Amino acid sequence: MTAKNAFYAQSGGVTAVINASACGVIETARRHPDQIAKVYAGRHGIIGALTEDLIDTSQESDAAIAALRHTPSGAFGSCRYKLKSLEANRREYERLIEVFKAHDIGYFFYNGGGDSADTCYKVSQLSEAMGFPIQAIHVPKTVDNDLPITDNCPGFGSVAKYIATSTLEASFDVRSMAKTSTKLFVLEVMGRHAGWIAAAGGLVEDHGIPVVILFPEIEFDQQRFLARVKELVERHDYCTVVVSEGAKHPDGRFLAEQGTRDAFGHAQLGGAAPVVANLVKEALGYKFHWAVADYLQRAARHLASRTDVEQAYAVGRAAVEFALAGHNAIMPTIRRVSQQPYAWEIGEAPLAEVANVEKFMPRDFISADGFGITSVCKDYLLPLIQGEDFPPFENGLPKYVTLENAPVPKKLDTPFEL
Amino acid sequence: MTAKNAFYAQSGGVTAVINASACGVIETARRHPDQIAKVYAGRHGIIGALTEDLIDTSQESDAAIAALRHTPSGAFGSCRYKLKSLEANRREYERLIEVFKAHDIGYFFYNGGGDSADTCYKVSQLSEAMGFPIQAIHVPKTVDNDLPITDNCPGFGSVAKYIATSTLEASFDVRSMAKTSTKLFVLEVMGRHAGWIAAAGGLVEDHGIPVVILFPEIEFDQQRFLARVKELVERHDYCTVVVSEGAKHPDGRFLAEQGTRDAFGHAQLGGAAPVVANLVKEALGYKFHWAVADYLQRAARHLASRTDVEQAYAVGRAAVEFALAGHNAIMPTIRRVSQQPYAWEIGEAPLAEVANVEKFMPRDFISADGFGITSVCKDYLLPLIQGEDFPPFENGLPKYVTLENAPVPKKLDTPFEL
CATH class of the missing domain: 3.40.50.460 (Phosphofructokinase domain)
Incomplete structure (x- = not known):
């Protein structure tokens, strides 16, 4: 098996720990050079793939990638750009796959919420149909905590x-x-x-x-x-x-x-x-x-939950490990295996069951009068805020990293209208 | 010399570190039981003195007082209540002194901004005139940083x-x-x-x-x-x-x-x-x-500046030490003795020069176009945000103290209309 490249993109509203997931993806990929050659990131999310504006993360030092773990926001840029349905704009999906093909990309790691889970699912389906199969793994992220199946969402x-x-x-x-x-x-x-x-x-x-x-x-x-x-x-x-x-x-x-x-x-x-x-x-x-x-x-990365940082990193790492183990069209999930003491492990959900499903607060998490939370809700929430993971500080302020974000030379260089 | 009691009150908008000053006052007073019997605090600031609603801080454990150092807000309650001028309402000042006399208070530590510096000054003058001299020391506090003479204000x-x-x-x-x-x-x-x-x-x-x-x-x-x-x-x-x-x-x-x-x-x-x-x-x-x-x-005590916490504590401690050394009608100040590396020490300003003076940003701290700060301003600001002093966390949240705030039995028990 020759090593393929991987593509990673950040989608939607960013969080204090989405870069910790990026860190998990990139650090894990770097440990498997026989299977993953380079990780390319989309500049401004999926738009970077559509416009062939890719970032070569292999140009970043190990220290810079490690610093992503404690840096908030989206280090490669994110975007609010929802791909239409396959029927409405098949051209967009085909373009993605053309770009992936041109850059020898075999793995697609898409870090976002419900919409991006949907996109990720479609890419996996269409790439198969187009004869250039890509393993598409969704990396969960959302401050809104509204993805299904996973016990909670990083961020x-x-x-x-x-x-x-x-x-x-x-x-x-x-x-x-x-x-x-x-x-x-x-x-x-x-x-x-x-x-x-x-x-x-x-x-x-x-x-x-x-x-x-x-x-x-x-x-x-x-x-x-x-x-x-x-x-x-x-x-x-x-x-x-x-x-x-x-x-x-x-x-x-x-x-x-x-x-x-x-x-x-x-x-x-x-x-x-x-x-x-x-x-x-x-x-x-x-x-x-x-x-x-x-x-x-x-x-507010300065006050991140250590549990959240660890889980964000873990879903990034698991995404790569699942891909290397041949999984496709899935999302790593967080499973609560014990409440007292809290313990969690990584699970796996098929994207077909994740895409376009929103998880609301269960009614029994809200007090009878509607103005407060119940003890069931507190039991759910408290483990998720446990632990501190302060970033390093320098000269009074958190020391966050800004990456070089060097471009990957274009191979297609054909314009694409968003 | 018999030990007198001390009175401490918090005034105006509270800060992340005003309790660190309270901690400095009380811990220092506790080290001098031969000179300061008990520290009474005003419940809701100066209103507590006017209404004879005093808190006996001697009932609090050493650990609870130590925890004030990392607890934001005003542990004894603050108030927005400006005493009128001596001419307009001499009765209020006389009442303060009656209450102080009834509770054998020889030291008045008032923790606040410009208005409270003014009140503090008047108390010292009037108590002298009324034949019950009280040593009145103002402890600087304001997030607005607008007190004169001191290089900066705790908070x-x-x-x-x-x-x-x-x-x-x-x-x-x-x-x-x-x-x-x-x-x-x-x-x-x-x-x-x-x-x-x-x-x-x-x-x-x-x-x-x-x-x-x-x-x-x-x-x-x-x-x-x-x-x-x-x-x-x-x-x-x-x-x-x-x-x-x-x-x-x-x-x-x-x-x-x-x-x-x-x-x-x-x-x-x-x-x-x-x-x-x-x-x-x-x-x-x-x-x-x-x-x-x-x-x-x-x-936001969770992100306090260590420099600020240390200075807030130091002005509280210095207030007591100045009082014990016989000073009166003064405010401990922070003096910048070196810029690079930053070094500071405690100074002293007469309240007559502090009261009712506001310090604005010097024009040379603001860039020529009016939309930014100059390097002079950065040199001023940076030392003040140096260092972190995270509070202890418990179960995911900062562990802040709420005091018992036991009342001191009334001696006058006469009503006072605010």
């Missing part, structure tokens, strides 16, 4: 740790100020469809913090919400609200869409946090502060 | 480290996404009057990040701002903006006051970040993300 544990820590710290702050000043703190977190990240805010309850969670899975009931906030403030003198960006009114509008207009009558984009804070202020008069964590939460 | 270094780190991490994220998605990231930071915190965002420039800073000290010039953003995005494909909450239009309005109205015509409170992001979107069409750090930045 989520670190966001959960960041949100739980930030909620704890800001709640201590509000508690200090509540006598004469702020009584309400509202933190907006990511998760347009699923409330996994918001749920992490609920972990502070066991630290004595009065917290209300607004999940996308639960219709917003303004009166009950205000009553709950009032009850908590009357008992504790303050209250923290963690609101998912995906929280919705019963009519389906996001809380963030408040119909606000600027002085010129233009609709304004705001966040859910200021909307919720103003709502409480108008009804109950409490002085508030609010924060929107946005990219800070998914980029 | 600031940790916020600066958090903002620089978060700006770096989020910028890496945007850089990954810029090809097909987000090209602009806007982070809103604290600092209503002075741009010290915003300046910390400028430290990422040396990490290759294209960043624009909007300072409160520089009038917002919309056309020049848009031109600068456009230039950076055209060169780097993305750009990060760090906007101070205090950034203002030439007519004095805050950027955050956008005249937005909700569906009912009510004025909406928003943040400067969404305003700036929408402005760029309308003019240049760039997809954006924005974050508002709010309390997260000043409560």
